[in-house]
Amino acid sequence: MTERELNLLLLSSSRVGGGGYLDSARQLIGNLFANCQRILFIPFAGVTISHADYAQRVRAGLPALAERIHLLNLDDDGPETLASCDGVMVGGGNTFALLDRLYRHALVRELRDAVNGGMSYVGWSAGSNIAGPTIRTTNDMPIIEPPSLAALNLVPFQLNPHYTSFVPANFHGETRRERLAEFMVANPDSRVLALPEGCGLRVRGTEVEVVGEFAALELAADGRDLELAVGQRFNLNG
């Protein structure tokens, strides 16, 4: 297999703590897209916000890039529009809706090929989730049933954005860690990286660097999760 030219930024969330929209991601995103002329924004995860409003919010959050951001509409030809751009940004929302619409717009394979070929990719939340082999570690509600849960498979590990170890008092639903433990039992050959809000992964070729404010966690079947500190680098293939 030839070396892929990955140039990715996978962020846990659009907001961190009390910060504003894309505040903590602005510089990272700006650096990644420095050489891009036309950046496709895919708003398909947005369900309760109009896609025009979503694009407006993103442009307001990224003023230096605003004029280069091109909104993908639901009635656009997906592959043709993608081919007119040299960068792509996939926002958060509902991961099932996002993946379903990507399949319906014939964009899953096209996106995978374009990004594997070097197109710069930024995702946050649902937009990061789909960068893994499947969306089986999403936190979202399966409000729509996509043709498959198989996703872009840009990175060989599953991602869990918005990771939190918080447990409300006297609440008996599963904790996030318990849900992911179930995933690991059902899928023992999968790797899982958990990204707390404020954490991201910067992928260049086969090198991954933890970026942002908080460490990532590589989850372990025996519960002894490995902390990956901000600034730490590791090979994409483990």
Add this chain to the structure above:
Amino acid sequence: MTERELNLLLLSSSRVGGGGYLDSARQLIGNLFANCQRILFIPFAGVTISHADYAQRVRAGLPALAERIHLLNLDDDGPETLASCDGVMVGGGNTFALLDRLYRHALVRELRDAVNGGMSYVGWSAGSNIAGPTIRTTNDMPIIEPPSLAALNLVPFQLNPHYTSFVPANFHGETRRERLAEFMVANPDSRVLALPEGCGLRVRGTEVEVVGEFAALELAADGRDLELAVGQRFNLNG
């Protein structure tokens, strides 16, 4: 369509507040199964607990029924085992694993027919979720991809167990209500009943009664959700 002989108890959770396992459900379950000789326990939602341990936990939680509880094993013939019982109880865990295993054991249609024909049914958490038309309002992680998200369709509304309006401070993942709002936008013709822990629905024929300690909520697209108090009765078909 002939009147169905539904006899259901759909509980949000196995535990409520600081209470023990099935404490708050014990009497309701005992009443429902009063005339049943052999109660099938389906443990398929359990992923991180062995099914034998799961059955043991349930028997310990329901001592008066313990001798009548028959565990369905993964290598049993599903329809044959179901046919040997006159009641069925489906425990919580991962809803995707549960539904996937029901499909693989050819139990989805068999269970639907048996329960529509009068077999007493108790479910909690995932076991309640599958009583609706689909599992698209589950809170669980899609760790396994079932052949379909279509479920038993015993009741004509979607259920959301473990419903909570809790929002951790400075957390930017969607709230439960936001997730369900997304569902309602994507599925505008569906009804959604949210069951907080400690709430259940008792269905007899076409009458539904809210049981337990806390009110249910019928969610509304405009956000003006309808509280259904404990003791309130309504027709299954709205």
